[in-house]
Amino acid sequence: MKRVSVASLALAAALAAALIPAAAVAADPAGQAVDAARKRWQESPHGPMLERILPPTFEPAQLPEPASRGARLTIEYCVQCHNLPNPAMHHAAKWPGIVERMVVRMRGKGNLGELMKEMMAGVKAPSDEERAVLLAYLQRHSQRPLDPRRYPEIRTDATKSFRLACQQCHTLPDPQRHTASEWESVVARMERNMLWMNRVVGSRPDPREPQLRIDEILDFLQRYAKKG
Numbered sequence: 001m002k003r004v005s006v007a008s009l010a011l012a013a014a015l016a017a018a019l020i021p022a023a024a025v026a027a028d029p030a031g032q033a034v035d036a037a038r039k040r041w042q043e044s045p046h047g048p049m050l051e052r053i054l055p056p057t058f059e060p061a062q063l064p065e066p067a068s069r070g071a072r073l074t075i076e077y078c079v080q081c082h083n084l085p086n087p088a089m090h091h092a093a094k095w096p097g098i099v100e101r102m103v104v105r106m107r108g109k110g111n112l113g114e115l116m117k118e119m120m121a122g123v124k125a126p127s128d129e130e131r132a133v134l135l136a137y138l139q140r141h142s143q144r145p146l147d148p149r150r151y152p153e154i155r156t157d158a159t160k161s162f163r164l165a166c167q168q169c170h171t172l173p174d175p176q177r178h179t180a181s182e183w184e185s186v187v188a189r190m191e192r193n194m195l196w197m198n199r200v201v202g203s204r205p206d207p208r209e210p211q212l213r214i215d216e217i218l219d220f221l222q223r224y225a226k227k228g
């Protein structure tokens with residue numbers, strides 16, 4: 001039993017690696033700083049685990065307000081143990097708890113017991129003032145959650161796939177966030193994220209498992225999408 005699941009995890013990893021090409025060497029200073037940090041945590045004994053925490057799909061150049069202090073602090077502190085987080089991944093109410101959890105780690109506590117101790121030697125933690133700037137930045141550019149009162153359909157069977165698949169890692173997004181054609185590429189990226197982060201993908205139909213019905217998910221998001 002155990003062998004089978006390890007093998008399928010390895011297969012998922014190989015598939016994801018094929019789907020998400022390794023980031024090219026960055027030319028800009030921010031990209032170089034991220035590359036240097038990545039090399040450090042990737043080469044630690046926990047590299048394979050850390051690599052899977054967040055997908056490598058989000059580049060420093062994609063950060064909103066890239067010249068702001070918030071963006072610079074995100075690059076300084078948030079790539080020390082895993083790939084760069086996207087502020088739009090979570091809604092505003094979710095970020096304080098996450099930032100708290102991460103700052104505790106940066107201060108050298110709560111790192112999966114002693115597990116990450118060696119790797120933690122070079123990690124720095126933000127001051128209280130920097131942490132407030134970071135949090136405000138993440139919240140300013142956060143995900144807008146779907147309001148169930150605006151979308152009564154969210155309680156019906158038609159959106160079951162969407163509910164099952166799309167809140168495994170973050171809140172359900174508001175369909176108005178993107179145009180219909182944008183949703184197509186966002187949902188395709190989320191499929192790769194699922195493979196990368198080893199969540200339910202349903203790539204091999206199995207009637208006992210919840211199925212990822214991309215057609216159903218896209219149908220809902222596109223019907224309520226932002227007008228293009």
Ligand code: HEC
Nearest residue numbers: 053077078079080081082085098099101102105106123134
């Ligand atoms: C000292 C190492 C370390 C640093 C630095 C760090 N993280 Fe993390 N992060 C982790 C670990 C370990 C996990 C996986 C366990 C967990 O989710 O708590 C994680 C998981 C995450 C996740 C995915 C889990 C979720 O709840 O969505 C996000 C998002 C995240 N970190 C954001 C951040 C942000 C933002 C910063 C900078 C303020 C940051 N991290 C800095 C170690 C770190």
Ligand code: HEC
Nearest residue numbers: 057058086088089165166168169173186190193194197199
């Ligand atoms: C395996 C975890 C995971 C699942 C499941 C997941 N997402 Fe995400 N989502 C992420 C991560 C990581 C980010 C930030 C990185 C990125 O944007 O690729 C994100 C960011 C987002 C964003 C904000 C970024 C943007 O481009 O607007 C939206 C919207 C989103 N996801 C929609 C969805 C939808 C729709 C589904 C269901 C098909 C879904 N997600 C399922 C991990 C996941």
